Amino acid sequence: MIRIAVKDLSFSYRPGEEVLKGITLEFDGRSTAIVGQNGSGKTTFAKLLKGLLKPTRGEISILGRPANQMTAAALAPYIGLVFQNPNDQIFKSTVLDEVMFGPLNIGEDLERAKEKARQALEMVGLGDRAAENPQDLGLSEKKRVCIASIVAMEPEILILDEPTIAQDHAGVAIVRRVIGELKERGKLVMAILHDMDFVAGNFERVIVFHRGTVLADGNPREIFSRRELLERTGLEAPHITRLGWSLGRRETYLTEAEFIQAMRMERGKGR
Numbered sequence: 462m463i464r465i466a467v468k469d470l471s472f473s474y475r476p477g478e479e480v481l482k483g484i485t486l487e488f489d490g491r492s493t494a495i496v497g498q499n500g501s502g503k504t505t506f507a508k509l510l511k512g513l514l515k516p517t518r519g520e521i522s523i524l525g526r527p528a529n530q531m532t533a534a535a536l537a538p539y540i541g542l543v544f545q546n547p548n549d550q551i552f553k554s555t556v557l558d559e560v561m562f563g564p565l566n567i568g569e570d571l572e573r574a575k576e577k578a579r580q581a582l583e584m585v586g587l588g589d590r591a592a593e594n595p596q597d598l599g600l601s602e603k604k605r606v607c608i609a610s611i612v613a614m615e616p617e618i619l620i621l622d623e624p625t626i627a628q629d630h631a632g633v634a635i636v637r638r639v640i641g642e643l644k645e646r647g648k649l650v651m652a653i654l655h656d657m658d659f660v661a662g663n664f665e666r667v668i669v670f671h672r673g674t675v676l677a678d679g680n681p682r683e684i685f686s687r688r689e690l691l692e693r694t695g696l697e698a699p700h701i702t703r704l705g706w707s708l709g710r711r712e713t714y715l716t717e718a719e720f721i722q723a724m725r726m727e728r729g730k731g732r
């Protein structure tokens with residue numbers, strides 16, 4: 462099922478300077494990573510989908526609704542965006558109030574909003590921080606509060622802008638688990654990412670933005686096999702892919718498990 466359809470989408474912040482240039486894309490249920498150099502237009506694209514910016518040209522349909530004619534607030538029950546910088550999102554004085562704000566805003570009653578907020582906080586590993594002031598938390602935890610705020614609204618589409626930034630190993634594992642759980646619930650999860658290891662291990666589709674256009678679109682193995690594409694767009698292949706290449710392998714390994722399996726099979730054949 463197509464959840465988002467984007468047709469000939471262009472956008473300029475200033476007249477004559479197009480930041481997005483005639484993008485046409487459809488999104489089904491596959492988890493999707495949007496990658497590309499700084500300034501290629503990824504965040505602008507996400508803000509357009511969420512209704513925070515209006516296209517200079519083109520059309521956006523979200524779950525069959527004409528999103529270019531809708532406000533971000535009207536789109537809130539269907540699509541949520543977690544900002545790259547938590548300080549752009551957080552404004553309440555307790556973590557619980559922050560996460561309850563979204564569900565309350567889309568019409569949940571107080572008890573239900575509280576329940577959803579508590580569940581979302583558990584999901585992001587912050588179940589015991591509900592009473593704290595979000596401004597007293599570290600960046601990694603603030604970021605997870607923002608993820609919980611969107612998860613608590615249970616939209617069908619979630620866009621996470623750089624969810625792994627500022628996360629340590631444990632934080633990255635939590636973000637991975639959250640994405641997996643959302644996928645299991647049938648949500649469309651999209652994320653803007655610079656961490657290619659995370660992209661390779663966690664997403665079914667990768668879209669490469671380059672100077673306001675879509676340069677490539679495929680599954681991670683297709684994308685990370687294209688060395689000339691990676692070079693041209695300044696993207697670094699996942700570390701395990703590069704390790705395979707430096708050992709002279711032609712295969713594109715995406716995870717350590719795949720790499721180890723291939724090594725074991727080779728050793729087995731050698732005996």
Ligand SMILES: Nc1ncnc2c1ncn2[C@@H]1O[C@H](COP(=O)(O)OP(=O)(O)OP(=O)(O)O)[C@@H](O)[C@H]1O
Pocket residue numbers: 474475480497498499500501502503504505506
């Ligand atoms: N509010 C704004 N006003 C004017 N220009 C902007 C604004 N926000 C972004 N831009 C410009 O639009 C272009 C695309 O920016 P955008 O943030 O969408 O790229 P990005 O791919 O998300 O980059 P990054 O990976 O650094 O987040 C850049 O040239 C940027 O300088």
